Amino acid sequence: MRASFFTLGCKVNQYETQILKQMFSAEGYDIVEFGEQAEVCVVNSCTVTDTGDKKTRQALRRAKRENPGAVVALCGCMPQAFPNLCDELPEAQVITGSYNRKGLLDAVKLSLATGERVIDITPHQRGEGFERMRAKAFDEHTRAFVKIEDGCERYCSYCIIPTARGPVRSKPIEELQTELRELAAQGFKEAVLVGINLSCYGKDLGLRLLDAVKAAAAIPGIERIRLGSLEPELLTYEDIKALASLPQFCPQFHLSLQSGCDETLKRMNRHYTAAEYMKIVKMIRSVFKNSAITTDIMVGFPGETDAEFEASLAFFKSVGFAKAHVFAYSPRAGTKAALLNEQVKKSIKEQRSHRMLTAAEQAREQFLWSQTGIIVPVLFETSENGLNSGYTMNYTPVHVACSENLQGTIRQVRLTGAAEDACVGQLV
Incomplete structure (x- = not known):
């Protein structure tokens, strides 16, 4: 069958x-x-x-x-x-x-x-454990996505995920290491630790996300460790310093912003201010020499005024993101935000999306050009018709023209330019 x-x-x-x-x-x-x-x-x-x-x-x-x-x-x-x-x-x-x-x-x-x-359909309930599961292969040949956390208890006013995914629960360290050993034996060099609310990893086990990263770093053959999306306010300076001490850790942080306006963030039930978000970004950049900060940002949240949008746009531009996913708010049944008055008109959301997307594209271009002139290790994932493509530690996509098949290898590359949402380079 x-x-x-x-x-x-x-x-x-x-x-x-x-x-x-x-x-x-x-x-x-x-x-x-x-x-x-x-x-x-x-x-x-x-x-x-x-x-x-x-x-x-x-x-x-x-x-x-x-x-x-x-x-x-x-x-x-x-x-x-x-x-x-x-x-x-x-x-x-x-x-x-x-x-x-x-x-x-x-x-x-x-x-x-x-x-x-x-x-x-099994209902979620308090105290349920992490469902045991272990991936043995992936369609990608060099990078393995490993789920280590499930559930969310943050209850952002626009989000249905706590209902869909239930309470926070975490993969035990021993199971994580067993999974990574098997993946490393198959030749996977990079592990991306993912979860529904990854920052809350270990809450139910008396552990923290840092413990999972350290456990992954102890596995021979895993040369890179990357994290999925993070709630910014749960990342401390001590965590950042500890992550920097691990040579396998990739300095790319996806910190979900959602809005750069404090009033909007309050209505979203986010747990930080724009100033606190910027403080975390600066801490990361003070510790990691060439980090990349990526994000998600929403426009047109209920009640978002012209002034609030302008504040959010100005803050977004001030951060210097490496990449951003821009999207317009859409009401989600079952959430508090869907019941709010002052829903923003579709035409206004479209206008704001266009302006934020333009800012995101400009930030992306600036980031890619800022990477040129340096020599960095690249993990190559594909090789086709003489073009090898892969990613740097900070998740900059790189294309290298080379007759040699570099798939699955990590090679030093000098980044010489940027084009079509990627850097181009030459093998050193």
Whole structure:
């Protein structure tokens, strides 16, 4: 039998799809590309925005249309956050949530055996543990994404994720190290530690994120360690100094900003001010010689006035980000922000998005050109038609024209210029 998978959303979702592929493969399934003929089609959903829900519905309809006789299964954040939508998703013959991944395989087996529709969404509850899972391979050949944390308890006013993902829980250190040893043995040189609220790693175990990074750094063969998105106010100066002492640590910090205006941040229920965010950025730059600060920033949050937007834009420009994801606020059912009055008009959000995107593009170009003239180690991930591409420690993409296949190697490169959202360089 064959099974195909379609994944929406974050790196955590992608990691979990990898786990599902392994589970189905161990049961004798051949894993094929989504769109190919298969007896089971799995859609792993994201529900951060309404757009994610729409894409999930589209994927379900596509799977049923292209494989009318298949069992179409839906899992992930959308059904976990909104179990009441199950009746509106007739294409999905099996529906599970964002917890109990093994439950999906069991539900599919039951549906295949009986022909019945199976809905099995395990509710999140206080005290639940980290679901044991260990990735054995990835589509990428040099970088492994490793989920070490799940859940969020921050309750930002615009975000449904605490409902979809439940309380904070963390992967035990021993399990993390076992997973990394196996991945290193396969030739993976870089580990990216990811989570739903990564900064809260260890809260349930009496540990901290720094403990996970140190544990990863102790694994022979793992030459680089990178972190996923972080809540800025949970990063201390002591943490930054400790991370700098680890030669494997990559100085790229994705610090989610959301807004550069204090009044907007309060309505978002974020737990820092713009000044506190800038203090953290300066601490990082004082410790790491050539760090990259990346971020997410939202425009058009309910109640955002022209003055608040201008304050946010000015702050954004003052930071000097290496890269930014800009997006307009969209109401999310089940969140406090969706109930707020003073929703910003679509036309105004579009105007503000354009201005913020322009600032982000300018910041990106300035950052890339600031990298030129230096010599840095690059981990090459692809090699095609004489063009080798990879990333520096601070996650600057680099292209090197070279007839040699450099995939999977770390080589010293002199960065000589920038073009098309990347630096170009020459082997030293």
